[in-house]
Amino acid sequence: MYRMKKQYNQLPQVAFSILLALSLKERHGYEVIKQVTDDSNGKINLSPGALYTSIKQLLEQKLIEEVKHDDDTRRRYYRLTKNGKAALNAEVDYYQNSVTLARQRQVLEINYASYC
Numbered sequence: 001m002y003r004m005k006k007q008y009n010q011l012p013q014v015a016f017s018i019l020l021a022l023s024l025k026e027r028h029g030y031e032v033i034k035q036v037t038d039d040s041n042g043k044i045n046l047s048p049g050a051l052y053t054s055i056k057q058l059l060e061q062k063l064i065e066e067v068k069h070d071d072d073t074r075r076r077y078y079r080l081t082k083n084g085k086a087a088l089n090a091e092v093d094y095y096q097n098s099v100t101l102a103r104q105r106q107v108l109e110i111n112y113a114s115y116c
Contacts, residue, residue, distance in 0.1 A: 011091050014054045017044055019063065019080060019088040026067055028075035029055070063087050 011019070014036075021027060021035035032055075033046045046054075055078065058064045063084035067077045080088065 010094065011087065012054070013044070014046065014050060015058060015063075016088070016091055017046075018051070018054055018058060019084055019091075022064060022078060022080045022084070023088060026069075026077045026079040028072070028077050030075075032078070058084070 017036045017039060018032055020039060021032050024035070027035065029048065029051055033048070033051055036044050036046055055064065059066070059078075061083075062081055064078045065081050067079050069075070069077050
């Protein structure tokens with residue numbers, strides 16, 4: 001089980017984005033890149049090098065795992081592990097709390113038109 005340490009260690013933005021992309025379904029690298037770009041409204045454009053460096057780290061941390069697809073042996077597919085889901089949940093909880101505090105402190109001005 002993924003357990004947060006006493007001091008919260010935030011995931012790097014790219015790692016968080018990859019976990020978020022994999023929360024929908026198993027994906028191969030190019031699909032992850034496309035989903036991250038879509039999820040970030042084009043603000044994050046991963047190069048294959050950055051993607052696979054992060055994937056290697058996420059595999060080592062056991063937050064994702066490689067899965068075989070018999071119908072597509074050319075590509076490597078990845079999915080979240082139980083620890084990966086827990087890490088993603090902890091990260092989203094952190095962001096939700098941060099947004100709540102920002103609103104309470106009136107430092108967050110939302111311009112919905114810029115997101116449409």
